[in-house]
Amino acid sequence: MSRIAARFKALAAEGRGALIPYLEAYDPDRATSLELFRAMPAAGADLIEVGMPFSDPSADGPVIQAAALRGLKAGATLVGVLDMVAEFRKDNDETPVILMGYVNPVEAYGYERFCKDAAAAGVDGLILVDLPPEEGAVIAAPAQAAGLDIIRLVAPTTPDARLEYVLAHASGFVYYVSIVGITGTRSASAHDLAGAIPRVRAATDLPIAIGFGVRTPEQAAQASSIADGAVVASVLLATLAETLDEQGRATPQTVPRVLEQIGGLAQAVRAAGQKPE
């Protein structure tokens, strides 16, 4: 069983959903982001999404854009990102790692070589925001051969007929984009989510994680109990950005403040699981 499937299964047995924090690789530098990465599981991360910085993140809001630019400025490359995952895997073999980013750097790296190298580094799944299933043939076979899950995004705008098509090309889990918009700008209400998730649930057996607009511990608790997991990104990157000095460098505050926030989110997600249905 893959790490992703095993983790969701174990959490289901515990009766709670997953907390999936996001980390932009090399933000603000390699050492700091690696330190944060390695400390995330102990702080309560059940799965971890690692952002692969791209120069033109057109589906992302200002917070992730800024993080991507800091990462690039610090020298992020896909080789470097994979190397970070390999380092992480030296002392963690259980926490699933999902790489998230845009397709062009992967195309430049070469789809086959990338899938092979990513799997060897210990990556479990890929989310390529601008590679819809219509264009996904380039990565489907190499990913399957390497044992990598292709995690698909579905949105409130995805009609039922299309939902079926998209999910036929999904593996690992389904990433439900809870709002119509870019990352970190607005949030869906619990009411919206309670209405939306059963529609997706009816179309797939895969676990469902909710992302885009999950900011507070309360929202994370709600999202992880309505679905099977909550992805939290922009709010963590915003906290990280707040701790940087005037030159944009990490300070002694950087890692502890982000971990503390993850801890608060994790506590809420776990508490939500304890409540009777």
Added chain:
Amino acid sequence: MANPIEHGGAAAQSNSFRQQPDEHGHFGGRYGGRFVAETLMPLILELNEAYEAAKADPAFHKELVYYQTDYIGRPSPLWFARRMTEAFGGAKIYLKREELNHTGSHKLNNVMGQILLARRMGRTRIVAETGAGQHGVATATVCALFGMKCVIYMGATDVERQKPNVFRMRLLGAEVVPVTAGAGTLKDAMNEAMRDWVANVADTYMLIGTVAGPHPYPAMVRDFQSVIGEETKEQMRAAEGRLPDVVVAAIGGGSNAMGIFYPFLDDTSVRLIGVEAAGHGLDSGKTAASIERGRPGVLHGNRTYLLQNADGQIDEAHSISAGLDYPGVGPEHSWLNDIGRAEYVGATDTEALDAFQLCTKLEGIIPALESAHAVAYAAKIAPTLPKDTLLVVNLSGRGDKDIFTVAEHLGVTL
């Protein structure tokens, strides 16, 4: 007037160059496509359906012809440039006068088609990206004409170097949003316009200004611009009794070039030359020549030639002309380049500045800096061609907007 929407399809021959793209929006099976986030995907599919329906509807064509004629002022003349021809001492030079269209460029051809489509689709708010401001002005113009809300994203650098166009757009009632991300040029404006669209899908139509972006934009914009080439064909037949031998057009995203090339694609005796902005020189590292110095990759919804580094990060383009300052190019051009049906060359900032002055002095026509790149290349090859060669330059825009930039480069304070 020619059919306002020229397109391939059932009527075209099986060995035609005019049957692209396929149903997935791929040109030659490789370029183009639909590389967008899932939030946008249903919209792109809906747009494709709406466009196919409009294309098949005679009422839509009739409406478009009405606005093309009485509002844009089509057809635009094909002008025999006698003094330029004499000065170059070779090929006979004709200028396709797209700068005479309302708003001063070819941009309105596409914008008019798309705004009529947006209205059919029931959209009430228009977002668009702009580089030089030509597309922004054209978009703001039709929004004023139809009373629609208009938001234009423009790189902060471009806002600074194209002040007259910014003022024009605001007079027309558009909201102009300066984009400070990246280098603050066209690519960054495109990112921001896409973000706006993702966030406002219910009422908003994204009006892309060039033959790039996710399918169906490259094909749709080309179809709306093809009126340029159709007219050129007819006008040249009337003037010279035959087709031109060479057609030269400037390329940023490539919409004016695609518009004049497309009707000639199957007339293989016609040489088609796209002139990219070489900036400080093709090998200077400060260029916008995506085909000549880029390699295929994925940006802004399509696979095409891109200026990018070894890691697939997109490079900043450079050109004196804000309208050509883009690190990509329309996917159909990438395909035409690979199969050799069109040639792609470069003209530098300096060559464009010289051509700008030359065209102004010899013909009394101030060309846009974008179009001056095409004039520059024509000036280069015309002397090498026989005197009976018919060479058409697509004069895609007028240069009034550029006089400040040109003055600065000539060391003149206005």
